[in-house]
Amino acid sequence: MQLKVPEHQVAGHIAKDGKPGPLVDDKGRFFKPLQGDSRGENEVKFYESFATNTEVPDHIRRFFPVYHGTQAVEGSDGAAMIVLENLLADYSKPSVMDVKMGSRTWYPDASEEYVQKCLKKDTDTTTASAGFRISGFEVYDHKESSFWKPERKLLRGLKVDGARLTLRKFVSSNSLSDMGSKPDSAFVSSVYGGSNGVLTQLLELKTWFENQTLYHFNSCSILMVYENESILKGNDDDARPQVKLVDFAHGNDDDARPQVKLVDFAHVLDGNGVIDHNFLGGLCSFINFLRDILQSPDESAES
Ligand SMILES: O=P(O)(O)O[C@@H]1[C@@H](OP(=O)(O)O)[C@H](OP(=O)(O)O)[C@H](O)[C@H](OP(=O)(O)O)[C@H]1OP(=O)(O)O
Ligand SMILES: Nc1ncnc2c1ncn2[C@@H]1O[C@H](COP(=O)(O)OP(=O)(O)O)[C@@H](O)[C@H]1O
DSSP states (O other): OOOBOOTTOOSSOOSBTTBOOOEEOTTSEEEEEOOTTTHHHHHHHHHHHHHHOTTSOHHHHTTSOOEEEEEEEGGGTTEEEEEEEOTTTTOSSEEEEEEEESSOOOOTTOOHHHHHHHHHHHHHSSHHHHSEEEEEEEEEETTTTEEEOOOHHHHHTOOHHHHHHHHHHTTOSSOSSOTTSOOOOTTHHHHTSSTTSHHHHHHHHHHHHTTOOSEEEETOEEEEEEESTTEEEOSOSSSSOOEEEEETTTTEESOOOOEEEEEOOTEEEEOTTOOOHHHHHHHHHHHHHHHHHHHOTTOOOOO
């Protein structure tokens, strides 16, 4: 089995100080190392419970990576890995964003030290104020024909206006690395809008969260992705780029294939019959941000 480091991982742990990081194979699988201090175990427990839980509606399962069990992986010194569907396997030039949901990232029964560490990050970022924070993203830069990923430090410093601007940049064809410039929001309707777009998917998820009391998704992320291969820019450099969507492989127009998934279940707890207000509140807020961008894509945003 040929394993390699994922090309487009945008957040989370990576191989460091002798600890393994995630790997992918060429068969569409993503291997996530089992993390220590019960996080790995807890994540496995969630995936096993979720896979067999008959109360989870089928249409909701598509928002979660398919789980293929655990496996000791040779290429990673025999470390035990959680084997998941590689969510990016079918994308050739993906733009990806990881958005950590909730207005708090600590969970009941966490140690005081851990709560304090999370609280600091939550108040320093948009978690406490907006109910979510952008943990990481990578966009395909159409001008440079390459991927651009901001440093973590830069994202940690984002306030609400910066997060709003970043959500515009994520669907823009210009000014990616220049954090101060105005994004053109060229792909906003193809990615955030439409009957298969991000907003529609988030609203479906929200309907479930308004009722589900099975799990509490502490510190869990929404992973948004879309395909750039099919997005063609017009040649008129002076004008706002004309964007046409063409999918060469399938001959379809409008095929940015926006996808919304949930990832990172290391801190999921039983819902015990109680609505997950923390995740739901963050989701509602995130939906409002995207709705505002869709409604006024040309509005100039301040950084
Ligand atoms: O160590 P840090 O400060 O980078 O925090 C990690 C988070 O990074 P971030 O706050 O987004 O920059 C990291 O967040 P991302 O996955 O990068 O969104 C995780 O929350 C990680 O905890 P866990 O693996 O989910 O248990 C977090 O690790 P722990 O602090 O819980 O060990
Ligand atoms: N199933 C998956 N397929 C593809 N990429 C994934 C998958 N799960 C996670 N990732 C990538 O790895 C990053 C970190 O994942 P996460 O589960 O949050 O790890 P950690 O527990 O180390 O924070 C995500 O932001 C995303 O880029």
